[in-house]
Amino acid sequence: MMSGLATRKAFDDHLFAAFTERTGVEVTPIYDPTVQLLRRLDAGEHFDVMIAATPSFDALIANGVVAQGPQPIVRSGIGLAVPRGAAHPAIATAGELIATLTAARSVAYSRTGQSGIYFVDLVKRLGIEDVVLPKATVLEKGFTGTALESGAADLAVQQLSELLFVSGAEIVGPLPEELQKWTEFSAGTATVSTRNPDVAAFVEFISGPEAARAYHLTALEPVPSGLLS
Template structure:
């Protein structure tokens, strides 16, 4: 039996990959982590066959020769969203002003320290002038899914990429953060320069599988 190809992937596409890989026709195993953590491990010398990271992360590794130049495939585009525990009221977040009010009114909330969404959210609450008030009642997890904290009833609001919120049972998606208080990340895949010969075929199949319908099921948009 052939050795599975190894993929190092951002958490943002975890649910999507878990749905698609069993039918991909090629054995593969995936390590899921925030992009920042994966980049740190790659910088320390760790290698796989395919990397799925932020667009900037892939471009940087291709420029340094770690990823094979010209193999980048843009997989998906993702926005940051907000979720509440299942059955909880949905706050109004249709404008920057209403989002600000919802964050101040919430008794508790959770965001991530390591992920791109958490870094952006920390900057957002600073820009809105509410960082001290929000952080006083916030749980800031080092990595992983913020929605798991909300699903356990330990936070009233969870902030993260919509696709990551949707990967967790026990929460309801309120929606994307409004324009002016959101950022969009493009996630890309490429093969490592040291990848095995089968890697290009898996990368090609991955690109073909990213249909609008599949992406939408997981809270993602076409790249």
């Protein structure tokens, strides 16, 4: 399985063990931001199932790499975190967010992550890029909360589920709703793996009620919203 980082905690902490216990099938994961996963495919790497931002599957389907009909499983919102134990700045409104970002010593973001790509666009739209970006801590990939643990930054922006992954980071909250960017992640099956019953069972499992509970525990929102009904 190739997957973006947003779902890693749900898979590592809950879903792999539960799936293996139920089926006896072990899953080997590869985690990277969606942009990096696409680069790995271009370099010739292979997968059975890919968890990635839904729009990224269009080209893969067109090129015959992924079968038609990727299954939407979760959506994730973006938030901010501070070092554990630090005071929580106000970010509930656009004005408060602007004040917090411009006052920060350094904001950490991921250059190739969906959240980081959106963050750069957001600060440009807010007209504060000249203040925020020159002093930002830019990670090529990975969890931006690690920059809080090292002291390189005093704020980190990323998918809420990814911020939750770093023990030294403490989530302040999501971006204001009017500035929020929801990213939907789907499970796509490689065309060469469509007849593999283990692959089909895994996609069904991570789309079902047990998986939905794990997503809720790791700051993700199941898609469709009626999974638990």
